[in-house]
Amino acid sequence: MADVEVPKQQKCIAILWPSFMVAIVASGLFFSAFDPHDLYPFGQQTEISRLGIYSIGFLLFWLVSAIAGIGTLYFAITNCMKNRPESRDQ
């Protein structure tokens, strides 16, 4: 595995695609339970339409799960891969 350089596109898809599916499920569950109009983000009542809040919520869920995906990818690199001389040169 360590010998194969994972293409950038594969990394991007591996981060963006599962987090996209997770974001759909997460926003579905979240907004079924909570009406955006009952939410007071940062203590403020918001003027944004429900559709807008759903969309922002979805994009935030996507962002957060994508960050988790970046973490997974980052920590998948083991110590021995880090210690390889060729990667130390870089």
Place this chain on the structure above:
Amino acid sequence: MANPDATGPTSGSKSDEQVSQSLYAKAEKIYPREVHGLFARLRVLGVLSLLGIYYITPWLQWDGHQALLLDLPARKFHIFFITLWPQDFFYLAVLLIIAGLALFFVTALAGRVWCGYACPQTVWTEAFLWIERKVEGDRMKQQKLDALPLNARKFRIKATKHFFWLAFSAWTGFTFVGYFSPIIELGHNLLAFNLGSWELFWIVFYGFATYGNAGFMREQVCKYMCPYARFQSAMFDKDTLVVSYIPVRGEPRGSRKRSVDPAEKGLGDCIDCTMCVQVCPTGIDIRDGLQYECIACSACIDACDDVMDKMGYDQGLIKYTTEHAMQGGTTHILRPRIIIYAVILLAIFAAFAWSFSQRIPLGLDVIRDRNTLYRETGDGLIENVYILKIMNMDQADHQYELQVSGIPGLSLHKDMAVIRVESGAIMELPVRLRADEADLEMRSSDVVFELLATDDDALAVSEDARFLGPR
């Protein structure tokens, strides 16, 4: 994996343009050859009916509203004569479980028929391939065009194709948003250039997803991104229907003239024409055996049957079969796996249907006034204040009667003489309960609110609450 020798005429004319860096690996662009035959007709039928359902459904009207409207802004799902509220989320979750189990069942029985005929990825890719063929011509013409350096003619043809692709994608995106936001209004707003920014965002987002998935990524979605493709083999067994080449009949493969008797030359029935490879939308060679990339679209069956007819051989060198049948045994349709899947599926479906038939389209929430625990009225009674949220989830307006019980001599006071709630509306009704302190046994007593429609005995709900007093 695909046999590199078997990629047919494409391997001779590989140019740098055809080999583009794709998502996961260097992949050769696949030009699936157009195919005619029984299964191609079935797929066209599937594609046309599914696309028809997708594009027409949001325009259907039912009883004065859009028949299928997952009205996210209003937090109500209208599905013909049913209106679902966020409280009904449970039903949606169970429906998804049923859909998942049905997919398992069908997979165990008939393999990847979902992939080959009904998956949106297949359906829209077929539509995009059709547009591509109409604009660029058949497989050979497409390959020749791609091999050319960019010139005016190539630019014109490519631009035309992308124009139609984009227009189709935009319409797809518009239709998609039309499931969530009333489509007629959406259409008016679109024509008046007055779309809401989020609606526009999702039309563009979904449109580009369609354009990218069906125009460019195509089989790579199935190979690298589809979760179902990764685990479908877990549902397979030796009695599952698969598309397979029959090696005992076909091998040794080799070209020959139509007049030659294959037995004389020591050949099997496969004439190695590579038609099965050329028609394959995922670019594999079915003759290498069952592969993870095969979406069971059976284009190779149609192509091979056609060749067999021309050669005067029997059809079915590539066919739908099972591993057991290929080994000379019999296929068992009724087997433990199928029976277990079917029983679970039926049980959940029955539970769902029963539970749904018991659903009462009336909701009642009782919220105690948070500011005061209780107060004493002028005539010495203890009073608690509540706000009732009455949700009429039915498709008709109703009048309701409210009763309360739990404490002897408990009285109910409200400002409104009749409780009338329109269909789909939520009414917030402040009510006061009064009781004599002598009747209270504890600091906190349980009371029950009962709400009943005056015109329909089935519409009755009750909700518990607490009544607080000084004791």
